Amino acid sequence: MSLTLEKKEEKKEGLKQVIGRRIAATGNYAAALAVRDADIDVAAIYPITPQVQIAEKIAEFVADGELDAEVIHVEGEHSALSAVVAAAATGARAFTATSSQGLEYMHEILYIASSLRQPVVMALATRALSAPINIWNDYADAFGMRETGWIMLFSENVQEVYDNLVQAFRIAEHPDVLLPVVVTLDGYILSHTVEPLEPLGREEVLSFAPKRPRGYRPVLDPDYPITVGTLGTPHWYYEAKYQQVVALRESKRVIEEAGREFGKKYGREYGLIEKYMMDDAELAFVSLGATASLVKAAVDRLRKEGVKAGMIKIRVLRPFPADEIAEALENVEAWATLNRAISYGAAIEEPLFTEIAAALAVRGIVKPMASFVHGMGGRDIFVREIVEMYKKLDEIRRSGRRVKRTYFWGVKGHDPEEDQAM
Amino acid sequence: MALSKPVRTIWDIPREERFAPGHTMCQGCGAAIIMRHLTKVIGKDAIIVQATGCVEVTTTAFPRTSWLNPWLHLAFENAGAGASGVEAALKALKRKGVIDPNRKIKVVAIAGDGGTFDIGLQSLSGMLERGHNVMYVVYDNEAYMNTGIQRSGATPLGAWTTTTPVGKKMRGELRPKKDLIGIALAHRIPYIATASPAYPTDMVEKLRKAYETEGPSLVHIISPCTPGWRIRNEDTIKVARLAVLTGMWVLLEIVNGKPRVTVKVPKRKPVREYLKLQGRFRHLTDEEIARIQKMVDEYVEEINRWVGEQAIGPVEE
Known part of the structure; x- marks a missing residue:
C-alpha cells in the first residue's frame, strides 16, 4: 500500500x-x-x-x-x-x-x-x-x-x-x-x-x-x-x-x-476554513472533504473564462466556523453550497446550507444563495457539472430570483429546476 | 486490599463497609445486599464498569454516590465492552510503565439480567471470548425492574410481569429462563458460579475466587426484588433461601469446566413453598405449579448427572 x-x-x-x-x-x-x-x-x-x-x-x-x-x-x-x-x-x-x-x-x-x-x-x-x-x-x-x-x-x-x-x-x-x-x-x-x-x-x-x-x-x-x-x-x-x-x-x-x-x-498551516481565490470572488461555493478539490478545479476553469469564482472549504464542521464563513462570504455577490448529504424533510434539504444561511442571517447578511446536492452513494461529480452549478448561481444572481429548494443535481431523468416548482 | 483469605464463616467477611449508605434502593432489595458484599471483596484497587439498571440509577444520582471505587457507567448494553476497554488500557499502560506493572488492579463489570441476558449478551460474549481479565457480576432479579417489571430473558416460567400479564388467554411468562451459565460455559472461561444473598459466605467466597481468577470470570447471583416479585420487604432472604432449598436455584461453581454444587440440598422442598410467597406467581393453578415442579425435577436431575453425585436430593413434603 x-x-x-x-x-x-x-x-x-x-x-x-x-x-x-x-x-x-x-x-x-x-x-x-x-x-x-x-x-x-x-x-x-x-x-x-x-x-x-x-x-x-x-x-x-x-x-x-x-x-x-x-x-x-x-x-x-x-x-x-x-x-x-x-x-x-x-x-x-x-x-x-x-x-x-x-x-x-x-x-x-x-x-x-x-x-x-x-x-x-x-x-x-x-x-x-x-x-x-x-x-x-x-x-x-x-x-x-x-x-x-x-x-x-x-x-x-x-x-x-x-x-x-x-x-x-x-x-x-x-x-x-x-x-x-x-x-x-x-x-x-x-x-x-x-x-x-x-x-x-x-x-x-x-x-x-x-x-x-x-x-x-x-x-x-x-x-x-x-x-x-x-x-x-x-x-x-x-x-x-x-x-x-x-x-x-x-x-x-x-x-x-x-x-x-x-x-x-x-509548513502546512490549517485553519477552520480554507479560502480559495476568494479575494475578489463574486460567486462562491462552499464545500468540504475531497469534493472541495473538484470545486477548486471548477474555479480554475471558470477563472480562465473570466468568471470571478471562488470557493471556501470547511475543514472544521464542528464547532461550526460561523464567524469565519460569514466574514469570507460578506463581500461575494452570491454563494452556494455543494454537499454529498441530504437532510430529509428539512427546510432546505442540503444540510450545510442551513447552517451557513443561519450564520449569515443572524449577522444581517442576505444575498442570492442556493444549495446543491450531488455525488450521493459514490456517484461521480464531474468538474464540468460544478461549472454548470456556478453558472446556475450566476443566473440566480442576475435574475434576482429566490431559490427556495435544494438543487438535486445529476439525478437521472430529472431536471433540477423542477425541484423549485415542487 | 482485596479479600485474599478463603471465606468459611461469616466472621471471614470483612467488616469494612465500602458501599456507602444514602442510595435509593428499595427496602429489602437483594441487589443492595449483593453490592455491599461485592465491594467488601474487591477492595480499593478495582475499577467498576456498570451497566444501566436499578443499581446504577439508585447509587449515582449526581452529586451523590455510593461508590468508593473508580466507577464508570456508559450505557445499558456495553458493560462487557467498557470493561474490556478498561482492562486493555491497564494492560497497555502497565506495559509502557505509566502504571506500576506490579500493582494489581482488577476490572469488575456489574449488570442486571436485562443488561446481561438480553441487550448486553453480545458485548458479554465478546468480552468472555477475547479472554479479558474481567470479573463479571450479574444481579438477576428476573425482569426489567428499573423500568417497572417487564419480562426479560431471565424471567422464569409462569411469572407475572407487566409485559407477561395474567389474562384470560395468557397466564404469565410462557418460556423458562434462559440458560446463562450454559452460555458462559460455551465460552470456556476459567471461573463461573451461581450465588445467592441467602448464603453470604458461599456468595462472598465465590466473588473472592472470581476476583482472584486470571481471565474472565462470571458470577450469577439471584437478586429478589420486593416490588417486582411482589414479596414483603422482610422476605428477601427467605425467598432467596427457598429458591435454593426447592432446587429452583442451584448453587454451582464451575472451575475450568469442572462443576460442583457448593451448597448441597439433601432433601428438597416442593416448589410451591417458593412460589406461594411471591405475588408474581399467585395466579398459578395446581396444574401449573405441577408443571413447574416437573421442570425443576428435570433440572435437578440434569445437575446431579452433570456433577456426578446426588447433590440435590428428592422432594420431601
Whole structure:
C-alpha cells in the first residue's frame, strides 16, 4: 500500500527538517501511520468497508512491533466505541475507525463519548448509508453525527488525513478541551487512492501532540476514585449539557492554535476554513472533504473564462466556523453550497446550507444563495457539472430570483429546476 | 486490599463497609445486599464498569454516590465492552510503565439480567471470548425492574410481569429462563458460579475466587426484588433461601469446566413453598405449579448427572 518515492531533504527556510521522506500512500494507510506515530495505547478494531485497511494496518504494526498497543478485536462498532471511551477514561490514548453503518451502530455511544468528555480519536472513511446498501462515498454518515458533540475535521487529501489525525490527538487531549475528535476521509476517493504523503514520524508527532499533557489525569484512578456516568436528574443535567456547549465552542481556540503551530513547524498551516481565490470572488461555493478539490478545479476553469469564482472549504464542521464563513462570504455577490448529504424533510434539504444561511442571517447578511446536492452513494461529480452549478448561481444572481429548494443535481431523468416548482 | 483469605464463616467477611449508605434502593432489595458484599471483596484497587439498571440509577444520582471505587457507567448494553476497554488500557499502560506493572488492579463489570441476558449478551460474549481479565457480576432479579417489571430473558416460567400479564388467554411468562451459565460455559472461561444473598459466605467466597481468577470470570447471583416479585420487604432472604432449598436455584461453581454444587440440598422442598410467597406467581393453578415442579425435577436431575453425585436430593413434603 505504500512505496518510497524519494529520499528528500527539503531546504525550506525556517522549517524544521523533519521530512525524511515522501512516500505514496492511500488515505487508510496515512490514517494508520498517524495512529502509529501518535503511539496510541489502545485500538478497538472492527471491519467495515472502506475503512477496514486502517484496522488491518494497525494490527500489522502491532504484530511487527512497530506499535505497542492493545488491540481489542471487538464484536461490533457499538462495543468498539464503548471500549475506547472506557480505555480513554483509564488514561490511554485510544483510537478506533469506522464507516457508514458502523458509525450508525455506535451512534448511541457517540453522545456518551462527548458527554463524558473522553478524548478519543476516530477516523471515519465517509460512506453512504443503507438502504439500498452502498459502500461508496458520500457524507450522510458524517452529517448524521453533527449533533453528537464531537469535534469534526474534514480532510481534502491524503496528507490532510495524516495531519488532521496528528492534530486530533493534541486537540482532543488538551486539558481545556477533553472532547472526542473525528477525522473524515472520503471513502475510496481518499481511503483507497494513492497520493504523496510526508509522514512526520513518531518523534515529531509526540512532540507536537504529547501524551498525557500537563493537567491531564485519568478519570478512573483507584487512588482518586470518582463516579463517572452518573444519573443526571433535572436538577443537574442541564448544567452538564451547558458545560458541553461551552467546551465545544471554546475548543475553536485550541483547534486554531494547533493548526497555526502545525504550519509553523511543518509548513502546512490549517485553519477552520480554507479560502480559495476568494479575494475578489463574486460567486462562491462552499464545500468540504475531497469534493472541495473538484470545486477548486471548477474555479480554475471558470477563472480562465473570466468568471470571478471562488470557493471556501470547511475543514472544521464542528464547532461550526460561523464567524469565519460569514466574514469570507460578506463581500461575494452570491454563494452556494455543494454537499454529498441530504437532510430529509428539512427546510432546505442540503444540510450545510442551513447552517451557513443561519450564520449569515443572524449577522444581517442576505444575498442570492442556493444549495446543491450531488455525488450521493459514490456517484461521480464531474468538474464540468460544478461549472454548470456556478453558472446556475450566476443566473440566480442576475435574475434576482429566490431559490427556495435544494438543487438535486445529476439525478437521472430529472431536471433540477423542477425541484423549485415542487 | 482485596479479600485474599478463603471465606468459611461469616466472621471471614470483612467488616469494612465500602458501599456507602444514602442510595435509593428499595427496602429489602437483594441487589443492595449483593453490592455491599461485592465491594467488601474487591477492595480499593478495582475499577467498576456498570451497566444501566436499578443499581446504577439508585447509587449515582449526581452529586451523590455510593461508590468508593473508580466507577464508570456508559450505557445499558456495553458493560462487557467498557470493561474490556478498561482492562486493555491497564494492560497497555502497565506495559509502557505509566502504571506500576506490579500493582494489581482488577476490572469488575456489574449488570442486571436485562443488561446481561438480553441487550448486553453480545458485548458479554465478546468480552468472555477475547479472554479479558474481567470479573463479571450479574444481579438477576428476573425482569426489567428499573423500568417497572417487564419480562426479560431471565424471567422464569409462569411469572407475572407487566409485559407477561395474567389474562384470560395468557397466564404469565410462557418460556423458562434462559440458560446463562450454559452460555458462559460455551465460552470456556476459567471461573463461573451461581450465588445467592441467602448464603453470604458461599456468595462472598465465590466473588473472592472470581476476583482472584486470571481471565474472565462470571458470577450469577439471584437478586429478589420486593416490588417486582411482589414479596414483603422482610422476605428477601427467605425467598432467596427457598429458591435454593426447592432446587429452583442451584448453587454451582464451575472451575475450568469442572462443576460442583457448593451448597448441597439433601432433601428438597416442593416448589410451591417458593412460589406461594411471591405475588408474581399467585395466579398459578395446581396444574401449573405441577408443571413447574416437573421442570425443576428435570433440572435437578440434569445437575446431579452433570456433577456426578446426588447433590440435590428428592422432594420431601
